Amino acid sequence: MTNHGHPDRRSLLLGAGALGAAQLLPSSAIAQTPKRGGAFRVGISDFATSDSLDPTLVETQFSQHLQWQLRNNLVEAGPGGKLVPELAESWEGSKDAKTWTFKLRKGVTFHDGKSLTPADVVHSFNTHRRDGSKSMTKPILAQIATVKADGPDTVVFELIDGNVGFPALTSSVGLVIIPDGDTDYRRGMGTGGYILEQFEPGVRSRVKRNPNYWKAGRGNFDTVEMICIKDATARANALLTGQLDAYNAVDPRTVALLERNAAVRINRVKSKAHFAFPMMVDQAPFASNDVRLAMKYAIDREEIVKRVLGGFGSPGNDHPLSAAYEFYDGSIPQRAYDPDKAKFHLAKAGEASLRVQLHVSETPFSGATDAAVLFKAHAAKAGITVDVVKEPEDGYWSSVWNKRPLCTSRWSGRINDDVLLTLGYSETGTKAGWNETRINSPRLNTIVAEARKEFDTGKRRALYSEAQRIIHDDGGSNIFAFADFLDATSRKLAFGELAGDWMLDGCRASERWWFA
Template sequence: MTENKNGMTRRTFVKGALAAGVTAAVPAPGLLKSVFASGPSKGGALKLGLAGGSTTDSLDPSNFSGVFDQMTTMGLYRNPLLELDKNGELQPELVKEWHAEPGAKVWHFKLRNDVEFHNGKTMDAEDAIFSINHHRGEGNKSQIAAVVKPVKEILKTGKFEFKVILEDPNADFPYILSSTRMPCVPAGTTDFEDGMGTGGYILKEWEPGVRAFGERNPNYFKADRAWFDSIEIITMADDTARTTALKTGQVDIINRPDRKTARLLGRMKGIQVINTPGGLTYTFPMRKDVKPYDNPDFRKAVKYSVDREALVKTILQGYGVPGNDYPVPAYVKYAATSIPQRQYDPDKVKFHLKKSGLQDEVVRLHVADMVYNGCVDTAQLWKEHATKAGMKMEVVKEANDGYWAKVWRVKPFCASFWYARPTVDWILSMTYVSDASANESVWKVPAFDKLVKEARAELNTDKRRQMYYELQKTLHDDGSVVIPMIANIVDAASDKIGYNPVAGNVELDGLRACERWWFKA
């Protein structure tokens, strides 16, 4: 069994350089030789069996929701402007240089001049500006609309250069350009479903929620990436079907193997399990605008009703840690790790239920197998914990297909998950400020929004740290989300697959397995 233990470290990008202006010009990605094999080699037809696909999948970046959608950004069919490496630090991608003017309200970006889209058009500043603006504007439904809302103006300063003017200082702004939801597409694109991009593979066939097939881009701008001749991605929602397909050689890579059997799987001849400490955050949002979750004491009762240690042991099989009802993993800079860990406490459940006056209220938890491996089992165990604590709970098992469109952000209490974002501001701005399009718990608190904005603009490290502590403490104490556990990233592959140390921010090597991995010679 191969277990990659390379966890993420704190990023070092800012390092107090704001007052003098921030500059970045670093080596191109992918130069590190593999420690697992003799080295990459081109060739072979890769097949992946993935959970997380749906017939509602779209290649319009403003509509991305599932694993496949976002994977298309990360060197598969398209590329983001900047790359996030395995340590959570920024590296050049389509942008080769970037710097901030003193105060970090104006950021300058310089693009490569040798990148072509699959149709032969040279990628330039107009394409980059269009791709950012695709997530901006009043009423934009993109999940990162709130993150780019502070952008005041984007100006072309040369054929391959542009600058971004912000409403307020933001030391972390370049990280947004590494988002899985912000690929660079040709300026003026109206039909995104052909997958047009600059990525290592050209999309040839695609049936949403079923299958996608692409062939290597012969003009890819990275000589040390995109090793396979072709890539086929098959949606496989069923855990057993995915595992069987890997065991029998029908596919070469799967995501989300059953953690209950992962160690046994890794002992099989020809199979490797890749276990990477990371920030896969399982969330259970309670819509704050719907009864009974508008009651703060009822929300606290729900938070105390789950045995987190038991879930980590039973559901994650030890591949993770208990969550503490704030969404920032411990490795992210400014994570509020000093907040005491919330424990399962039946007495406090009873106390807050009585205080809420809602002792007879039934909690209905909506879940589906496709949300994450073990999601329905999580709900059933939670029901046992809650029942013992005197809380009435029902588990509602929903259909896998269409879950993100019909259940998430629709039902009052449901299951969700988030991969780690590299900064606290990004995490909070994407899902917890009032106007965030991905505000799954309908957490709308003006004072919270104000402090997020102030923390983003604060250049004093100590003051910023305290602000972020207060924000995370607020979510821990009063927020409308339960975060019972944070999981390691666990994938599985044929032992014929080679790779360098794996990123732990998102599954499948930061969703870049198609670009970074290869068949061993």
């Protein structure tokens, strides 16, 4: 059985359905049993007109919500990072963690009545792995040598090298299971709690409850409508006037006002999310580590957390692991605002002053523009001129992020340390299009690969500690804040323990919540 506190070798290799079944219902469900019924209307801030139902192209939180309304994974990432059996009722790894065997849940059907089979799982993973795939998950799945059906209810993954956390990887939103042979993703075909009725990218979506959903106590609403609303004030007004039942990304400056309304609940969740101004280390002027250090010392993190986040968060420290991650190293000294030290590093780089463009949008997080303006004021005292360039909201993730040498970024949580570091900071992440700073450290690549297959917790901790220090000292991640998630809901809604990997209960509010 999986021990989520301090997993030993055996628990890392085993995942069983008995514990997982008990966790399918929230553990603190406000002393209520889930009820069916009602139309759930939710406002989403992160969306794009290019959103689609293609599981290989999931870029926004709107897309994540929709995927998990319609489809399921082999494994679900539950609140607190617990791995919950989903379409796989159990799994087991070999002693070297190279072979992983998943037993599929019986009696599960797709929306059209077709039964779930191992062939569906094989097809779903190979959709990402195939030649010509544009999936951002494809490089992560390069670790898979083969994925094959083994009988009527078993799927076997053979990996090129060991990965003790492979089951966690299967919980990624892009790895939802679709029917064997399915290429018409517009149908939204899946095994999930809802069936697609309407989808207008960048505008709205509507789904209806799947009457044959296999999860007891889940997928409770009759219908779910998601509405794309970029402006935080507009989302708040829609909730206050009864046009919405919930919305994500509450502006921290409005929390006190909203809390005065007896019909509104503010959900504050300690999350793994971080906000950053990433610098591309392969682009001038950030190819110089002294310039990067100057930028890092030229930002007052405390003031941004206080004034932009309203205190709903904590200062970042230029590496991506917060205290919510198992292998977070709290011994790394906190980098503080120090204009003189910033000037020192500029001088070492041969620069008396510096002028940079910071590309910003409210798409990554509410208040991003204000954070950029504050950074501009902070940096000026260090001889750095920051020109804040306001970018359009629509298409920010595809046209600005990972395209500009200096921009605004938000990272939500990942299921474990390995997935985050692999995606964001390794050569695999570069190939996947996730390495926003272009950091290319051979030692860091080696650490990530070694830690992935290391069973000994102490050795893994030492490896991940070194990784954090490399990113902190040499990387381009100017991570200024770890942010709490702030969602607003009607008090008519009920739910249990809230997940902290993504907003609105890990982007699974539609499945996990109900009307009281």
